Every structure is written in structure tokens, then in C-alpha cells.
Amino acid sequence: MFHHRAEELQNLCAQVLDLAKQQGATAAEADVSESNGQSVQVRLQEIEQIEYQQDKSLDITVYVGQAKGRASTADFSPQALQDTVTAAANIARYTAQDEYAGLADAALMATDLGDADAYHPWALPVAEAVDLARQCEAAAQAADTRIQNSEGASVQTGHYQYVYGNSHGFLAHQQGSRHSISCSVVAADKSGMQRDYWYDLARSAADLDSAEAIGQTAAKRTVRRLNAQSVPTGVYPVLFDATVSGSLIGHLVGALSGGALYRQTSFLVDSLGTQVLAPWVNLHERPHIPKALGSAWFDAEGVATAARTVVGAGVVEGYFLSSYSARKLGMHTTANAGGAHNLHLDATCATQADLLRQMGSGLLVTELMGQGVNTITGDYSRGAAGFWVENGVIAYPVEEITIASRLQDMFMGMVGAADDALKRSAHKVGSVLIEQMTVAGQ
Secondary structure (H helix, E strand, O other): OOOOHHHHHHHHHHHHHHHHHHHHEEEEEEEEEEEEEEEEEOOOOOEEEEEEEEEEEEEEEEOOOOOEEHHHHEEEEEEHHHHHHHHHHHHHHHHOOOOOOOOOOOOOOOOOOOOOOOOOOOOHHHHEEEEEEEEEEHHHHHHOOOOOEEEEEEEEEEEEEEEEEOOOOOOEEEEEEEEEEEEEEEEOOOOOEEEEEEEEOOOOHHHHHOOOHHHHHHHHHHHHHHHOOOOOEEEEEEEOOOOHHHHHHHHHHOOOOOHHHOOOOOOOOOOOOEOOOOOOOOEOOOOOOOOOOOOOOOOOOEEEOEEEEEEOOEEEEEEEEEHHHHHHHHHOOOOOOOOOOOOOOEEEEEEEHHHHHOOOEEEEEEEEEOOEEEOOOOEEEEEEEEEEEEOOOEHHHEEEEEEEEEEHHHHHEEEEEEOOOOOOOEOOOOEEEEEEEEEEEE
């Protein structure tokens, strides 16, 4: 599946670290990666695109004292490696010293490199990929007579491997896979036209929903949007569907991330130990779940990952820190160089239907548009579409509206969450009910 064995990548990594030492580096770290994949797309049963992807890269970071230089190459020849290390070393020599720069502490390096069960190769012949895409689209087209056009169906396979090493003596290899099937169709009736889509994503092809099921879901989601209307402007409860609720936790993660905190560009500066979400909210990081999309036994600096509670009973118990941001804040890294790992929001009820009944009347949001979120102030304003709910039952589709509030108020106004997180998501966040938001409509 790959052009390089794990041992070859490890040797390349060790080689450039040695070269860095020879060039006077006091410390160094390197990342060597390789990836390949295939993408097939059909539209109206005809092949639209067949694409193969193959990449490799080597990144070397050199420290001279606490001055940092970084360079990269896609050429693994001895001369190219030498030139890349030299470039990184030269940059470091002409860069100002930064008292917070450097490798993560040696004592924090991962020693237990468990199996994340992340690599499940899919040697899918092109002809079979085309057949799957056609099956997916055909199922969508056959699901309802109002499906009158298609934007296509696609099948993608992806495989990657990488080695991270540093001058602490840490050297580790990881590999993984990501495969997906997707479909997007257009429905039409006398009210007009609507489009929607559906997809599934998994480490293993065996864990994907069937192509037919994905197509049928895409059709169902598209048809239900027909005859959409606006709603009167007002203040209503808002239920974020599981397809969009992850964005709320994404804003929280961004506001609790080291870069935003030390730059003072977050509305949650100095929030550690403070209640900023509703008392029922518990958010956990679980980095060692087998097959999960966000699993990792070490972060981008080689620091060992560990399960932890980020938010407990609405109180911030931890930030998301790399070694650099931790030093800037006078704290310790949380092994989040490279991002968060498998966040899990505890649920308060089993299904979205439970939250709908709890909400009574209000707005169910299934799509968000625009980038109107200010993480410095917490101001939140985004275009939205979804459904109006009456007495706990979906009444009609809604479009051309804007929802607005402040993230501070939204987090404290979280009423509950359903246990309906999408299996395709790295972070398990189900539907989330917000007590009230301003909805601008007609």
C-alpha cells in the first residue's frame, strides 16, 4: 500500500536528526509522512472524475539555543535531506531567541505506544468504486419521485503513515486510514428546488453505512427541505442537530486553546476553575478509543496522551495546550499539540425526539452558514436553515434566517444533549438544546 516501509521512514527521521546535531543544533525534531488515496465521482451514473493522490514530506525543526528554524522537503535523497537540514539550521541562526521555544520535556515523552487500530487498508479497484458510487446515487434517485437531479456521488479511500522523532531519543511510527462514501442530490416540486447531501466516514470500509443507505438518507434529507419558509423574528429555543452541534464544542475548544489564551484573543481567558457552561455539561477527552478518528497515543510533540475531563459540571478543568503555549501561560502541556483527541459530551437524554419534546416550540437547526463568530468577544451570528417545531413535533422546513446570541450565554443556556452523536465524527457531540437565541426571519 505504501512505497516506504516503517523502518525506512524511521531511518530517514533518525538521519535528519543526526544531521541537525552535526550542524550545531542543540535540539531538533522531525516528522516524516507518506499518504495515498483514490477518489471516484459519478454524476447521473456517468463517471465524472477519477483521481489518485500520493504525497510524502519531511519536516525538520532545528533549535539553536531557543532560536527556531524549520524547513521541509518532498525529496528523500541524501543531498535533499542535507540541504533541508542546512536551511533549517540557517534560519535558526538568524532568528531571535524565544525563551518559550524548544522541545516538550523529555520526561513527558510517550513510552506506551498502544494500538489505536487506526489502519484498515481498502484496496478498492476503480471499477468497484465506480459501481459503489453508482449504487449510492441510484438509491437516492429511486427514493422519491421529487429527486430530479444529482450533484453526484463519490467514494474515497485514504491511507497515511508517519514517523515523529526528536533529539530526546523519541522515535515512533503510526499509520491510519480514512474512507468515505457521499451523495448530494436535488429535489424539486411546485415550491421550488432544494439540495442536500449525506456521507459516512470511517477507519475501516466495513464500518461504513451501505452505499444504498447513504443515498437514501441524502434523498430523505433533501426532500424534507421542500416548501421551506421563514419564521417571524423573535427569541426562541434553538436545538442544534447532531450534524451541526459539534461546531459549538469547536468554538469552546478554540476559546480554551493555548494560542488564543496567551494572545488574549479568547473570551475565556483565565477561565480555569470557572463555571462557563450549564451545570450538567461534562466534556471528556478520550484519546485511546480503538478505531476512533481522533485517537493518538502521543501528540505532535511526542507527549503521551491521557484521558481527562476538560469540563466537569460546567466548570473548566483544563485547557488545550502545546508545550509552547503552556510555557507562555506558566502551565504544563496537555498533550494537545496538533489538536484535541476524541472529545465526548455526556448526554442528558437518549434521542433528539426527547429534546424536541423538552423544547416544545422552537427552531431545529440542521445547517449553518457564514463565519459570524467572534471568539474574542463571544458574539455569535450565523445564517441557518432547519425546521420549525410545534409542541415537540417538526411542523415545516425553515430557511433564510439568522440565529444570534453570545457564546457565553449559549454555553450557560445549554439545556441538554441527546445521545445521538454521528459515528462518522471524531468528537462525539449529540444534538444540543439552547434555552434561547434571537432568530431573525421575516
